[in-house]
Amino acid sequence: MMTALVSSLLEVPAEPGDLKLARVAAIKKFIRKNYRNRALAVDEVVAYSFLSRRALYYLFEEEEFQVSGYIRALRTLEALELLSNANPWKRSLTDIANASGFTSLPAMRRAVRESTGIALRDVQENPEVLRIRAAELRKLIGL
Template identity: 35%
Template sequence: MGNEPTTLEFSTSTPRGAVFDEWAALMNETYFPLTLEPIEEAPTFGRVTSSALPGVPGFSLTTLAGRNQHFRRTKTHVAAGLEEYLLVSIQISGHARLTQRGRSVTLLPGQMTILDTSLPSVWDCGAAFEQVLVQVPTRYLRDQPGLEQIRIPAATAIEPDSPPGVVATYFRELARIRLHAPAEADLLAGAALGLLGSAVLLAAGDKPVDTPADALSREHVTVFLREHYTDPDLSAAEVAAACHISRRTLFRLFDGPGASLNDTLRGLRVRHAERLLTSPRTRPLAAVAFESGFASERHFYRVFQQETGMTPRDYRNTHIR
C-alpha cells in the first residue's frame, strides 16, 4: 500500500468565520504554532495533502495550495512551541513572500527557500499558489555530519538550476509520485533526510560531507532505476555507467541501512507487476513478468511470492472482484 497521503481542503466566500477558523487550526496542527488570517475580505480556499517521510519522527512532505492567506509566527508562537523545525518550501505555481531574520524573498515557480521556526516569520500568499513543503525537527537535521553548528540560510531564494535546486526537484517529484504510486514513493524517500541535509549545506555555501553526498548519488541511481526497471537486461554495469560512477561505488551506496541495490530494483518491479495484475485489462502472467522487467516467468513467480507472500495468480484473484 505504501504511506498513502491524506488530503483536506476548504473554500469560503467570507474569510471571517468558522470555516476559516477551522482551517487556521488545521495549519497549526499540521505545522507549528502560528496565526493565519485572510489578506483581504475576499473568497479564499486551501488544500493540504500530507504524508510522513521515513527516517525520524516529525519528518513530513506536504503539498499546500490556496489563496488569500497571511501566515504569521511571532516570538510568542516561538516560545510556545515544543519543537523547533526546519521548513523547506518549493514553489510550484503562483508566488509567495517570506520575511525572516530581516530578509524578504518573493518565491517564483521552481524556486526554493528555507524557514527556521526558531525565529519569527511572516508568509504572505495572496494570489492562488501551490507549494511543496518539507518539514523536519531541527534537532534531527543537526545530528547529520557538518550540520551541528551551521547557520541555517533562511529567506533566501534558491534557484532550480543550482546544486541545492536538484534536491528541490527531488522533493517536488516525490510529492507528485506519491499521489498515484505511494509504495514507489516510499522507496524513493529512503534518502530524503540526507538529501535535505545536503540542500541546507549547499545553500549555506558549504560542501556536503561524505554521507549527504552519498545520499545525492544514491538518489541519482534510484531515479535512474525507476526510469529503467522494466528493462529485463538492465545490469549493474549499465546503471553505474549511466550515473557516472564505478560499479564498486554503486554497490557501496546501497551497502548499509535501507534497501540494497537488488532489493530496490526488485521492489520497483514487483510494485509494477501488482498494478498490472489488478488493472482492468487482463494480461497473461508471462506478459506481466516481461512488462515488469523480469527475465523469465519462473523468476517472476519466485520473486513475487517472496515479496508479497502470494503467487501472482492468487494476488490477481484476491484483488479483482
C-alpha cells in the same frame, strides 16, 4: 562550488554534507526511469553512475534495498499493480512479466512470492491482498 557542480550534474539539489544522498537519489531516479527495460541490471547502473560495483554497493549500504533489490522491488510493484488492474481485458502473465521488466515469468513468480509470501495464483484470486502488498512495497521503496 564543487557542491553546486555535482548538484547540477546529478540534477538533484545538494548541500555540502548531502552529496552521498544526492548521488543515491540520482541513481534511484535513473533506475525508476529504466526498470521496465529487461536489460537493466547492476552493470548498467554502474556504467551510468561512473562508480565501481563495489563503490555502488557501498553507496547503497544504508538503503532499504541494494541496487539489484531496488530494481527487483520496482518490477515487483509494477507486476502487482498490473495484476490488480480491474480491466476486463486481462493481460497474460507473460505479458505482465515482460511489461514489468522481468526476464521471464518464473522470475516474476519468484519475486511476487518473496515480496508477498503468497504464490502468484493465490495473489491473483485475492485483489485485496494485491492492494495491501503493493502499498507495503511502495512504502518500502519510498514511493
